[in-house]
Amino acid sequence: MSDLSENSEQIRLQQMLCFALYGASHAFSRAYKPLLEPLGLTYPQYLVMISLWEKDGQPVKALGEALDLDSGTLSPLLKRLEQAGLVTRTRAEKDERQVIIMLTDKGRLLQRDAAGVTTAIAAATGCTRAEVDDLRDSLATLKTMLVESGNR
């Protein structure tokens, strides 16, 4: 049973959970693309904006923890959002290491333009609210498991 090319030990792409996840994740960002393009946002930028709409004035560190991204990803992304006039980046006075990200008026106003994106995506998934909730919770659990097993 050592000839992998001719028996059931063969790994099949189509039955791998990670591959399904990989494909669904890409499908999502492709679905978002035409909706976000009019707003001038990429998908990761949109996630950052949502985090800021939830809680304005976060330091880069906090955004990184909320989105699970490091400064190597966030620093240039935030500079692009600043270039676009959506956020400001200012050093905190009480701790000059921190950079506080704050929405501009333009950034705050963009939330209204983005309202339609959510409903359009919800419709595109074709899922009921309960299905979405179940799937989301399963994925959250899966992520937790993967992260925890990595810490051992």
Add this chain to the structure above:
Amino acid sequence: MSDLSENSEQIRLQQMLCFALYGASHAFSRAYKPLLEPLGLTYPQYLVMISLWEKDGQPVKALGEALDLDSGTLSPLLKRLEQAGLVTRTRAEKDERQVIIMLTDKGRLLQRDAAGVTTAIAAATGCTRAEVDDLRDSLATLKTMLVESGNR
């Protein structure tokens, strides 16, 4: 009810399915990283290798369809696999536009080294076989829905 900053219309990152997917997908590739590093493969390269272990001698186009990737992603990736001595890239005689990707002996042998990766990841997810199957099928359906709604 138009003040989005103070009511329930507010989009919340933690309740978004796409964000859960985004996080779980990244968690997976982080979990794979230390397992694939000894093999000298990145996660997308590993997926390409699996596709080739399933079916050797595929043209770039077929690999792209199997993995849902275009030549802009695959061409440089395949060159790196060639550099690593895992595959060969040769023009098809009957249609010189096609480039056929074939495993080298080294590429075929790598399948044995990769056998442990699957079991390690399966353990890391902490999911039962049934849970994996359910989740995978839900994600496949979701992807189909997103792709189809994009074609309209």
Add this chain to the structure above:
DNA sequence: TGTAATTGAATTGCGCACAATATAATTATG
């Protein structure tokens, strides 16, 4: 208090992911 350790952000380098474009080979068509 002075030095060491830690922390927050930015930068560099590499590898996807993907749109847009280019090029060459093949096929279709007038």
Add this chain to the structure above:
DNA sequence: CATAATTATATTGTGCGCAATTCAATTACA
């Protein structure tokens, strides 16, 4: 048969995602 349309792959440019490094600010501690 010549030319137009299509097809397969490669290239270029932009933006993540992440490891590794750097730097300055802060905190710990000898």
